Amino acid sequence: MTPPRPGARVGLLGGSFDPIHHAHIALAECALRTLNASAVHLIPAAAPWQRAPLSADSTHRAAMVSLAIHGHPGLALNSIEIDRGGPSYTVDTLQALVDLDQAQQRPAVQYVWILGADQLANFCTWHRWQDIVAIAELAVAARPGSQPRPPEPLQRVLDTHNRPLHHLPMPEMPVSGSEIRRRLAQREPVDHLVPPEVLRYINSHHLYQA
Numbered sequence: 512m513t514p515p516r517p518g519a520r521v522g523l524l525g526g527s528f529d530p531i532h533h534a535h536i537a538l539a540e541c542a543l544r545t546l547n548a549s550a551v552h553l554i555p556a557a558a559p560w561q562r563a564p565l566s567a568d569s570t571h572r573a574a575m576v577s578l579a580i581h582g583h584p585g586l587a588l589n590s591i592e593i594d595r596g597g598p599s600y601t602v603d604t605l606q607a608l609v610d611l612d613q614a615q616q617r618p619a620v621q622y623v624w625i626l627g628a629d630q631l632a633n634f635c636t637w638h639r640w641q642d643i644v645a646i647a648e649l650a651v652a653a654r655p656g657s658q659p660r661p662p663e664p665l666q667r668v669l670d671t672h673n674r675p676l677h678h679l680p681m682p683e684m685p686v687s688g689s690e691i692r693r694r695l696a697q698r699e700p701v702d703h704l705v706p707p708e709v710l711r712y713i714n715s716h717h718l719y720q721a
């Protein structure tokens with residue numbers, strides 16, 4: 512991948528990806544186009560601290576992300592959180608990316624954290640969420656059951672920092688990792704929810720079986 516031009520936007524889509532599914536890819540592609548980003552990095556979390564332990568280990572989740580983005584120019588796997596280990600605080604990830612750019616004397620880029628409306632609603636529970644807004648812009652997509660509207664305290668901090676909230680014009684997709692895990696455990700089909708390479712990987716590694 513060519514290095515980003517100075518001032519370019521780089522989208523960051525963090526997630527459990529347990530497993531990655533069609534809505535994640537649609538979200539990343541929509542962000543790439545809408546933000547005119549030079550790249551969108553998909554960042555599998557090592558240990559998302561607000562959730563119960565994940566089903567598949569980080570090696571499997573990263574491998575599935577890698578398979579799913581194959582043939583999608585502009586999308587890249589970024590294993591920074593897996594490599595760091597421990598609780599996956601987004602603020603630490605953003606700070607580490609900025610520090611790395613500086614250490615490697617790369618041109619400064621504008622990071623944009625991409626999220627679904629469910630996580631936007633939850634955003635003010637994130638670790639040091641005000642510091643996230645100071646470093647990165649946010650881009651949100653609608654998700655069935657959640658409105659892509661920022662909670663009041665977030666809107667106030669966005670206003671203080673004069674930060675935009677990008678809206679990603681993606682159709683609502685009723686797809687979730689939990690539903691996929693539930694279907695797999697019940698031996699129900701999921702081929703309409705995940706890319707075929709990911710399904711082959713799930714089957715060959717016997718993931719998500721009851």
Ligand SMILES: Nc1ncnc2c1ncn2[C@@H]1O[C@H](COP(=O)(O)OP(=O)(O)OP(=O)(O)O)[C@@H](O)[C@H]1O
Pocket residue numbers: 525526527528529534535538625626627628629630652653654655683684685686687688689690
């Ligand atoms: N169907 C969807 N539409 C819009 N955004 C989504 C959708 N699915 C996931 N996202 C967003 O992608 C990011 C990563 O999500 P995650 O990996 O937790 O998937 P998930 O489907 O929400 O999984 P789970 O059901 O296990 O919570 C989050 O910001 C989430 O809001």
Ligand SMILES: O=C(O)c1ccc[n+]([C@@H]2O[C@H](COP(=O)([O-])O)[C@@H](O)[C@H]2O)c1
Pocket residue numbers: 524525526527528554556559561562599600601602630636637638639
């Ligand atoms: O930094 C935090 O406190 C924080 C709290 C909740 C979620 N996140 C991040 O948001 C992304 C989506 O989380 P999830 O639980 O929907 O997979 C993932 O990258 C998480 O690490 C981050």
